[in-house]
Amino acid sequence: MQPWPAPPDGRERTSAAGERPGSIALIVVFVFVLFAALGLGTLDMTRTYLKLSAYKKNALLLSYTAENGVKQGLGRLYESMERTAYPLPLAADRWEAIKADGRAGGNETAEEAMGRSFPDRVEETSGVQSWTGTARCTMDRFAEATSYFLAEYRIAVEAEGRLKDVLPVRSAALDLALKTAAGRIPLSFFPFLLVGPSGNGTLTDLVAGKKLQLLPSRFKDFAPRALVTSRPLIPQDPSSLLAAAANVGFLRPGELNRAELRRALGLEMVDETIPDGVYLIQNEAGPGGIFVQGDLDRLLLAIGEGWQYMEFQAGGSAWRLKFSPAARRMEFSGPNVQQEAERMPSGLILVNGAIACLSAAQVETGDILTPAPDQETPCILDGVSLTVVSADKVTIGSHLLHEGVKWMKDVPYLKDKQSQLVVYAGGRDLIDGSVRDGRIIIGQGAPSEIKIQASLTAKDGFFVDGDSKTVIVSGGIQTSALSLGGNLLKIAPDERLTADALPPAPGPAAAEPVLLILSVRPVSWTERGP
Numbered sequence: 440m441q442p443w444p445a446p447p448d449g450r451e452r453t454s455a456a457g458e459r460p461g462s463i464a465l466i467v468v469f470v471f472v473l474f475a476a477l478g479l480g481t482l483d484m485t486r487t488y489l490k491l492s493a494y495k496k497n498a499l500l501l502s503y504t505a506e507n508g509v510k511q512g513l514g515r516l517y518e519s520m521e522r523t524a525y526p527l528p529l530a531a532d533r534w535e536a537i538k539a540d541g542r543a544g545g546n547e548t549a550e551e552a553m554g555r556s557f558p559d560r561v562e563e564t565s566g567v568q569s570w571t572g573t574a575r576c577t578m579d580r581f582a583e584a585t586s587y588f589l590a591e592y593r594i595a596v597e598a599e600g601r602l603k604d605v606l607p608v609r610s611a612a613l614d615l616a617l618k619t620a621a622g623r624i625p626l627s628f629f630p631f632l633l634v635g636p637s638g639n640g641t642l643t644d645l646v647a648g649k650k651l652q653l654l655p656s657r658f659k660d661f662a663p664r665a666l667v668t669s670r671p672l673i674p675q676d677p678s679s680l681l682a683a684a685a686n687v688g689f690l691r692p693g694e695l696n697r698a699e700l701r702r703a704l705g706l707e708m709v710d711e712t713i714p715d716g717v718y719l720i721q722n723e724a725g726p727g728g729i730f731v732q733g734d735l736d737r738l739l740l741a742i743g744e745g746w747q748y749m750e751f752q753a754g755g756s757a758w759r760l761k762f763s764p765a766a767r768r769m770e771f772s773g774p775n776v777q778q779e780a781e782r783m784p785s786g787l788i789l790v791n792g793a794i795a796c797l798s799a800a801q802v803e804t805g806d807i808l809t810p811a812p813d814q815e816t817p818c819i820l821d822g823v824s825l826t827v828v829s830a831d832k833v834t835i836g837s838h839l840l841h842e843g844v845k846w847m848k849d850v851p852y853l854k855d856k857q858s859q860l861v862v863y864a865g866g867r868d869l870i871d872g873s874v875r876d877g878r879i880i881i882g883q884g885a886p887s888e889i890k891i892q893a894s895l896t897a898k899d900g901f902f903v904d905g906d907s908k909t910v911i912v913s914g915g916i917q918t919s920a921l922s923l924g925g926n927l928l929k930i931a932p933d934e935r936l937t938a939d940a941l942p943p944a945p946g947p948a949a950a951e952p953v954l955l956i957l958s959v960r961p962v963s964w965t966e967r968g969p
Contacts, residue, residue: 501609508598512572587622627894630932677865728787743802793831
């Protein structure tokens, strides 16, 4: 091949574009190298992103797998609780055994209540996923009362999740707070309790007919709500409350020592009947509660300027008790009686007869109480606990509301409130034990939508007179029969009792030892691992 001839003027030959020969090739090589580098970089980044995506996918699957283990362990506990017919009866020896175990910090109460032994382990595989879940239980607190105890536990449901051919594991844990009560527990712990052989059928019919609604817990916890038992848990004899209030003993079951009772009422200490009237109980500690012999036409409850008022009307006469917790002062007045003291009476009101109308009232000028059957007038002073015990039936004729409590969507907001009300229709004479009519009745003339903040215990049944009423009870109902007619009953539990906001007010307790789960609440969720 002949060399390229030199130009005649001696200058170096260039291309038509003014470039030296071979520069295009160099540019092509440079571009090729640049794109090759970009391609290799993109390829490497793609490989990195694929690895990262696989890692994220495995981490997510591991998280789901660990969560499945927690859900599986938690599900076993909840299924066991759902299958258990609460309240659980306790034989005397078993009651003593779990009490002794609880004092020593053991878990027998929790195991008995939940139907599981701890640690409770579950293991399962699904496809490439496998997990194990373990529920462990430790005691947080044990507290004894006179006839029952409270045992609180921390249950940790721990789980590990694994993937096939993947080395890392992921763990997760859910902590639960379990609160139980065992023994002759206060009936106010039961939001709804129906005793008797026909209870299940009655409850099913009422719920199916949309006549009974149990409002959900704000805490969204697991707690038995509508409980049915064939065991006679409602006491057959309410006179033990009178004996405790008057600090007197029994001559034999069902009969009080009348002479000692007369002394506590300020009467001559002889074994004779007690005249009809209203008495302020006196004991060694000072003024106690109120004892009423005979039927009441009306029992009015009211509050005014920091005072709690109670007026008892019977046979054309009236007696009044008022007291102020802030001033630490009480006044009791009536026919031929006028007493004052710088002490607080107990909140026990014991009526050895029927209460024809239990109603809220307003305090007018001159300390005159005017019934307020239709107005939503608060009648229980904040910080005051009242227990109304009647040997016979009780008819409620108005709202029974507490001071400073706001109601939102049929549920009262009870935070920081300390007042309580217990109404107990015992169905037995408080002195001689003869059978009476132990019913609680929402009266014919009560408001069409009536709000009652109380624990209502009726040995012989809870009844609603009239038609098209909506009865909202914040607290609970414990009874042997329920007759609602064409009316609607809504029940919301008093969550302060299960949250340790306050102890239950004095009132009826279960007639025999039982075991009950008060609440199971999630506390915390933790995860560890890749």
